[in-house]
Amino acid sequence: MQTTAVMRAASRAAMTLCLGASLLGAMPAHALFDDDEARRAILDLRQRHDALQASHQKLSEEVRRANEENAQMRRSLLDLQSQIDGLRADSAKSRGQGEQLARDVADVQKRQKEIAQGVDDRLRKFEPGKVTVDGREFLADPAETRDYDAALAIFRKGDFAAAQTAFSGFIKRYPQSGYNASSLFWLGNAQYATRDYKEAINNFRSMLTVNADHPRAPEAALSIANCQLELKEVRGARKTLEDLIKVYPQSEAALAAKDRLSKMR
Template sequence: MSSLSLTVKRFSLSRARLGRAALVSLACLWLSAAHAGLFDDDEARKAILDLRQRVESTREDLRKSNDDNAQMRRSLVDLQSQIESLRADLAKMTGQNEQLARDVSELQRRQKDIAQGVDDRLRKFEPTKVAVDGREFTADPAEKRDFEAALAVFRKGDFPAAQTAFVDFVKRYPQSGYGPSALFWLGNAQYATRDYKEAIANFRSLLAQAPDHARAPDAALSIANCQIELKDSRSARKTLEDLVKAYPQSEAAQAAKDRLTRLK
């Protein structure tokens, strides 16, 4: 049973008790009136006045009790209304807190996604260690991508396109660790397209930049091949002799010796 129901029940019991008290008082009045004849007029009047006073007092008590009951009911109604209002406010605040928690969780997820995206983008531009033709160096991802793309074109046999790709690479990355290898494949692409003079220039650039490069002996042999194609046997002989002296243990040196025996 709720507190409100208990309070109303108590009020009803109080009111019933007041009613019984009024009846008792009236009975007393009746008894007093029955014996009024035993007293003189003054005593009768006094008794009647006293009885009236008691009746009025009882009525006043009943009226006050009714007023108090009505006021208490109104107070209970107001209290119940306040309780319901507080419940509604609490439910609203609970809903707001839950929404705030969801918003915070979503914000944290977005921040994590943004941070991950930034890290991914940074990694795309972060230099990495690579190894080409026996050399290790660091290169930007774009630099590595462009070199491998140009080499893939060469390996497909599209030598004019490969020539263009390696020329662009050398211009775009003049300090690249790929430089000597790029010059070697550029020279070979030019040799394949019979652009012998440009091929000789790029092979010599490789030898000047990196005489100890793994491709250097083959570059020197390729210079001699270009000179032979240009009918410059004298220069070809000199190039082959220098190759044998500079790189005596290389396979290119052995090939140079064989060609020297056939060169007129």
């Protein structure tokens, strides 16, 4: 608006100059020097012309400065817009990075949960659990249960030599296992089946020494007597059967022991 006003003023000044020049041109030459009044009029017109020309130059300078200021203002506005666009781009980038970070954190938390669940599952595989074997309840690791069941399966298939190896290895690997009494019992039976009577007697006695109250203890005592009879140790077999009847009088093995004794007389 300032530039428009300046330009309008300049236009009016130019029109005044043109009018003055026209008047000077229209006057006859002889009239210019008729008297002093005419000379004063000419001088006055010249002064006005000079003043108007100076005013025109001043106005032109103001128009130029106004144009420069407008140009500078436009450049400033463009720079400001560029800065605003840059800030918007940075803000959008920051939001994108924030969203990606949130997704990354969620993925990490999910992975941690999966890992923790996997660890818990693996730990449960190794945690001792309650088992009941031959009427006795105790805690056993999953590996113990697996190896004992595998050895017993071999025995039940009738592969008594392999069963001896399996049960002997089990006892060495798990010397404090709750399965040991039963393992000694089945090891002795596997050795009896392969006619290794002396080793069978040793393992049956080991079982009775540590687990005299085991549900299979009467059977172990009866098996010792059977091994002794196979070895022709009749006196020892008789003593074993008599002790069996005294220690386990209510057992089925005690009934079998009485029957054996009656036949030995």
